[in-house]
Amino acid sequence: MNNMIIKENKQIGEKYYKINHKSGLEIYVIPKELTTGYALFGTRYGSADNCFRVNGEAEYTHVPDGIAHFLEHKMFENEDGVDTFVRYAQTGASANAYTSFTKTAYLFSCTDNFTESLEILLDHVTHPYFTPETVSKEQGIIGQEIRMYDDNPGWVLMMGLLQSLYKNNTVRVDIAGTVESISEITADLLYKCYNTFYNLHNMSLCVCGSITPEEVIEVADRMLTEAPAIEIDSISGEEEPQVYRSRFSAKMQVSKPQFAIGVKDTAISPDGNERMKKSAALSIICEMLFSRSGALFNELYSKQLIGSGLGYEADHNKRFSFIMLSGDSNDPEAVFARFVDYMNEVKAKGVEDEAFERAKRVVYAQLVKSFDSTEEIANNFLNYIFDDSDMLDYSDAISSVTKDDVSKLIADIFREDRYTLATVLPLDE
Amino acid sequence: MALKKIAVCDGVVLNIIEKDKFKTNYISVNFITPLSSESAALNALLPRVLKRGTVAHPDMASLNRAYETLYSTTIYSRNYKRGEVQIVGFCASPLANDYIPDGTDVLDGTLKLMDEIIFSPLLEDGCFKAEYVESEKRMLIDDVKAQINNKNRYALRRCEEEMCRGEVYGVSETGTAAEIEAITPASLYACYKALLSGAKIEIFFVGKTDEEALIKSIKDVFVKCAHTVTAPLTTEVIRKAGEAREVVEDQPVAQGKLSLGFRTNCVLSDGNYHEFALMRELYGGSTVSKLFMNVREKLSLCYYCSAIPEAHKGIMVVASGIEVANKQKAQDEILAQLEAVKVGDFTEDDLAKAKRSIVNSYTELSDSPMSLESWYLGRALAGLSTSPEDAIELVMNTGREAVMAAAQGVTLDTVYFMRGTLNAGGAENE
Known part of the structure; x- marks a missing residue:
C-alpha cells in the first residue's frame, strides 16, 4: 500500500504530499504553479562513503576514491545501448546529475511530457549497466573533469x-577522486556500490511543479519494484574537536592570494530537528557577524585587506559541521589575525539586539525567496530530507532561535584551536 | 506573457512583465551606451562607486543595514556588453509584500534606495568622494586581473578578444587596468552626468504590484533625468571570416583549453536568427548535440564541449577543455561535426530533438525574471519585440535546409589554445 500525508506551511504558502511508496521509496510532491517541472531522484550516497558494510557483514568494503561520482556518470548508460540523454531528447527534458560528499542525485527539468520524463528517470536510475569497455571509456572523460x-x-x-x-x-x-584512484574502478566494484546504496529504502524522490501526487504515484507504481530491507553502516571517521592542521597552502596561477578560514564544529546532534535549529542559528550568526553591514567586512574592506567580497557559509549536517569565510587578499595572515581578534571582541561584547533581529530577517527572507524556482525547491527539500528534517519546518526553526542561543553557540564554537587558514598563492614570478 | 512598454519620460522606458506566480518582484535600471575604449572603464566603475554611499546612507555599512532591514533586498550593480553596446546599472529582487510579516512595504523601500543610489550619491567638493573612487578603482583593477583565475571563462574571453582585435567588440567591458588607473573623481563625475543625460535608460519590472502606483513612483524618480538619447546603439557585423588565425598561449595549468571562434553570418536583427539558433542547438547546444555526442561521448576527449553564441555581434565560440596532446584531434573533430551539419548529415529525429530542446529552454524562461529581462532587452537592442512564444513558433517551422544554410554561413576565424604546461602532479610538462 502507498501511504500519503499532506503538510502545509501557511506563513510561507507552501505544501507538500509525502508518499511512502510500497517499493520502499519515499516520494515528495511539492505542487507549484510554475512553468518548469523538476524531478530529483537521490540516494544517500556520496564521495564520503568509501568504507562500508551491509546488513552486519563481518568485513568492511573499501572502495577507490571517486567511485560514487564515477557511478553517477555510468548510470546514464543503458543495456539497449541508448544513452539516457538520448531518451530524454525524445521528451524535450533537460537532464543532469551531481555527486556531493553525502549524496548522488539525478534530475531533469521540463515544460512538457512530465510523466514520460519521470518514467525515464526512474528507469535509468534503477537499471545499472556497465561493462569493462564502457568503464574505461569514462576514465578519459572524468580524467578531464578532474583536470578542470x-x-x-x-x-x-x-x-x-x-x-x-x-x-x-x-x-x-x-569528490571526483584522482586520475590514479579512478583507474582502479572496475565494473564489479561499481555493482557492489550500486547494490548497496541504490536500494530504494536509501533513496528519495522529490518532484516539484504543476503535477499531482496521483500522476507521480501512477508512474512509480509502474516503474518500481519493492526493494529488500537494508541496513548500511558507512564509516565517516572519528574527529577531535581541534582542527587537524592550522595551515594549508598551494601555489597556482591566480592573480592574487585566495583564502578560506574554516571553523570546525564537532557538536552534532543525532536528532534531525535539533540539527535544523542549530543550522538556522549558525546561518543567523554568519549573517550577523560577517555580512556587508558588519564591522569585520567593513574594516577589512576599507583597509583594502580583502577584495570585493567576503563569502561566508555554515554547513551543518549529520556528517560534518563547519563555518567557512573566503575571499581574496594580499595578506591572508592579516585577515586571519583580524578575524581571531574580532571573534574575541564579539565574545566579550555580546550580541547586539538590532543586528540579531536583522540577521533573522535576512535568513527568513532567503528561505522564502528560495521558493521561486522548482529546481531550488526540490534540491533544498532533498538536503533537508537526507538530514532527517523537513524544509517546511525551517521557518519555525528560524523564529525559534533566541539571542541566548546564538550567544551560547558563539562562545562554544569560536575557539582558536578550531580555526584553520587555507590559501592559494600566485606562482613565483 | 505580454511585455508592456511605458514611456516614463524622454530617454527612459519602463518595461513591465506582469507575473503573479513569484514570491519576489524584480526591478532593474539599465544605462545603455555605445561600447568604446574611452568610456568602458568609467562606465564600469560608476555603479560600484554609486553603491558605496548616498547622502542618507553615507557608507557601505549603513546601506547594507538598509538592505537587510528590507528583508535582504540587496541592490546589485552590474556591467556587461551585448554586441558593441555597454550596459551598466542596478538590479534587486525584493520579497513580495505579501510575505513580509511586519507589513513593511519593501517594494517602495527598494525603489527609494535605488533613487538614492542613482540620484543622491555622496559627494565631496561637487564630485564623488575621492576615497571611494580610489578604493573602487583598486577593486576593479583586481577584478580585471582576476579574470585569469577562471580558466574556462578566460579562454573564452581571450578567443573573442583575439578574434575581434581592432573591432569595437574587442574592447573589454571593464576597460584595461591602465584606463581604470587614469580615472579621477572629476572624470567619473563627468561620466555620471553624461550617462544621465545621454544613455538610453531601460527599466524592468517583473512581478505583481499595483501597476498605476508603480508607474507613478518610477515617473516621480526619473522625471528629473528626461533627456535625449545621444548616440546610436549599433554593432558592426563581419559576416565572413578571412583566413583563420591561430593563437597559442602557454599557461602553467593542467588542462589545455581550446576555443574556436567563428563568424556566424547571422545576428538577431536579421530576422532569421531562429534558423541559426536551431543549428547551434543541434551542433553544440545540448547533451545530445553533435559536439557532446562525438567529441565527448564517442572520442572521450573532454568533459565539456559546447558552442556559445553572441547574437548581436554574429560570433560563436566552441569551448572545450582537453589534454594538451589531443589538441589537433579535438579541433579536427569539432570542425568535422560542423561540416556534417553543413552537408545535412543529421536525421529528421536529430532535428526534432534539437527543436524540443530549444522549445524547452525558451518555455522555461518564463520562470526566471532575469532571463525574461535578458530576452527582451536583447530583442529591444535588435529593434525587435519577439516573445519566447513567437520564437518557438519560428523554430518549429524551420526545416533542415534552413539549418544547413545557417551552418554554411559559419566560418572559422580564430583558434585560441591555452596550452597547459603542468602535468597532473603539478610539475612542468616536458
Whole structure:
C-alpha cells in the first residue's frame, strides 16, 4: 500500500504530499504553479562513503576514491545501448546529475511530457549497466573533469580547507577522486556500490511543479519494484574537536592570494530537528557577524585587506559541521589575525539586539525567496530530507532561535584551536 | 506573457512583465551606451562607486543595514556588453509584500534606495568622494586581473578578444587596468552626468504590484533625468571570416583549453536568427548535440564541449577543455561535426530533438525574471519585440535546409589554445 500525508506551511504558502511508496521509496510532491517541472531522484550516497558494510557483514568494503561520482556518470548508460540523454531528447527534458560528499542525485527539468520524463528517470536510475569497455571509456572523460578542477583555485582551496579541518572524516576525500584512484574502478566494484546504496529504502524522490501526487504515484507504481530491507553502516571517521592542521597552502596561477578560514564544529546532534535549529542559528550568526553591514567586512574592506567580497557559509549536517569565510587578499595572515581578534571582541561584547533581529530577517527572507524556482525547491527539500528534517519546518526553526542561543553557540564554537587558514598563492614570478 | 512598454519620460522606458506566480518582484535600471575604449572603464566603475554611499546612507555599512532591514533586498550593480553596446546599472529582487510579516512595504523601500543610489550619491567638493573612487578603482583593477583565475571563462574571453582585435567588440567591458588607473573623481563625475543625460535608460519590472502606483513612483524618480538619447546603439557585423588565425598561449595549468571562434553570418536583427539558433542547438547546444555526442561521448576527449553564441555581434565560440596532446584531434573533430551539419548529415529525429530542446529552454524562461529581462532587452537592442512564444513558433517551422544554410554561413576565424604546461602532479610538462 502507498501511504500519503499532506503538510502545509501557511506563513510561507507552501505544501507538500509525502508518499511512502510500497517499493520502499519515499516520494515528495511539492505542487507549484510554475512553468518548469523538476524531478530529483537521490540516494544517500556520496564521495564520503568509501568504507562500508551491509546488513552486519563481518568485513568492511573499501572502495577507490571517486567511485560514487564515477557511478553517477555510468548510470546514464543503458543495456539497449541508448544513452539516457538520448531518451530524454525524445521528451524535450533537460537532464543532469551531481555527486556531493553525502549524496548522488539525478534530475531533469521540463515544460512538457512530465510523466514520460519521470518514467525515464526512474528507469535509468534503477537499471545499472556497465561493462569493462564502457568503464574505461569514462576514465578519459572524468580524467578531464578532474583536470578542470585541478585548475580551479576555488576548489583547490575548498579541499585544502576540508583536509585541514579533518583528520579522519571522509569528507576530506575529493569528490571526483584522482586520475590514479579512478583507474582502479572496475565494473564489479561499481555493482557492489550500486547494490548497496541504490536500494530504494536509501533513496528519495522529490518532484516539484504543476503535477499531482496521483500522476507521480501512477508512474512509480509502474516503474518500481519493492526493494529488500537494508541496513548500511558507512564509516565517516572519528574527529577531535581541534582542527587537524592550522595551515594549508598551494601555489597556482591566480592573480592574487585566495583564502578560506574554516571553523570546525564537532557538536552534532543525532536528532534531525535539533540539527535544523542549530543550522538556522549558525546561518543567523554568519549573517550577523560577517555580512556587508558588519564591522569585520567593513574594516577589512576599507583597509583594502580583502577584495570585493567576503563569502561566508555554515554547513551543518549529520556528517560534518563547519563555518567557512573566503575571499581574496594580499595578506591572508592579516585577515586571519583580524578575524581571531574580532571573534574575541564579539565574545566579550555580546550580541547586539538590532543586528540579531536583522540577521533573522535576512535568513527568513532567503528561505522564502528560495521558493521561486522548482529546481531550488526540490534540491533544498532533498538536503533537508537526507538530514532527517523537513524544509517546511525551517521557518519555525528560524523564529525559534533566541539571542541566548546564538550567544551560547558563539562562545562554544569560536575557539582558536578550531580555526584553520587555507590559501592559494600566485606562482613565483 | 505580454511585455508592456511605458514611456516614463524622454530617454527612459519602463518595461513591465506582469507575473503573479513569484514570491519576489524584480526591478532593474539599465544605462545603455555605445561600447568604446574611452568610456568602458568609467562606465564600469560608476555603479560600484554609486553603491558605496548616498547622502542618507553615507557608507557601505549603513546601506547594507538598509538592505537587510528590507528583508535582504540587496541592490546589485552590474556591467556587461551585448554586441558593441555597454550596459551598466542596478538590479534587486525584493520579497513580495505579501510575505513580509511586519507589513513593511519593501517594494517602495527598494525603489527609494535605488533613487538614492542613482540620484543622491555622496559627494565631496561637487564630485564623488575621492576615497571611494580610489578604493573602487583598486577593486576593479583586481577584478580585471582576476579574470585569469577562471580558466574556462578566460579562454573564452581571450578567443573573442583575439578574434575581434581592432573591432569595437574587442574592447573589454571593464576597460584595461591602465584606463581604470587614469580615472579621477572629476572624470567619473563627468561620466555620471553624461550617462544621465545621454544613455538610453531601460527599466524592468517583473512581478505583481499595483501597476498605476508603480508607474507613478518610477515617473516621480526619473522625471528629473528626461533627456535625449545621444548616440546610436549599433554593432558592426563581419559576416565572413578571412583566413583563420591561430593563437597559442602557454599557461602553467593542467588542462589545455581550446576555443574556436567563428563568424556566424547571422545576428538577431536579421530576422532569421531562429534558423541559426536551431543549428547551434543541434551542433553544440545540448547533451545530445553533435559536439557532446562525438567529441565527448564517442572520442572521450573532454568533459565539456559546447558552442556559445553572441547574437548581436554574429560570433560563436566552441569551448572545450582537453589534454594538451589531443589538441589537433579535438579541433579536427569539432570542425568535422560542423561540416556534417553543413552537408545535412543529421536525421529528421536529430532535428526534432534539437527543436524540443530549444522549445524547452525558451518555455522555461518564463520562470526566471532575469532571463525574461535578458530576452527582451536583447530583442529591444535588435529593434525587435519577439516573445519566447513567437520564437518557438519560428523554430518549429524551420526545416533542415534552413539549418544547413545557417551552418554554411559559419566560418572559422580564430583558434585560441591555452596550452597547459603542468602535468597532473603539478610539475612542468616536458
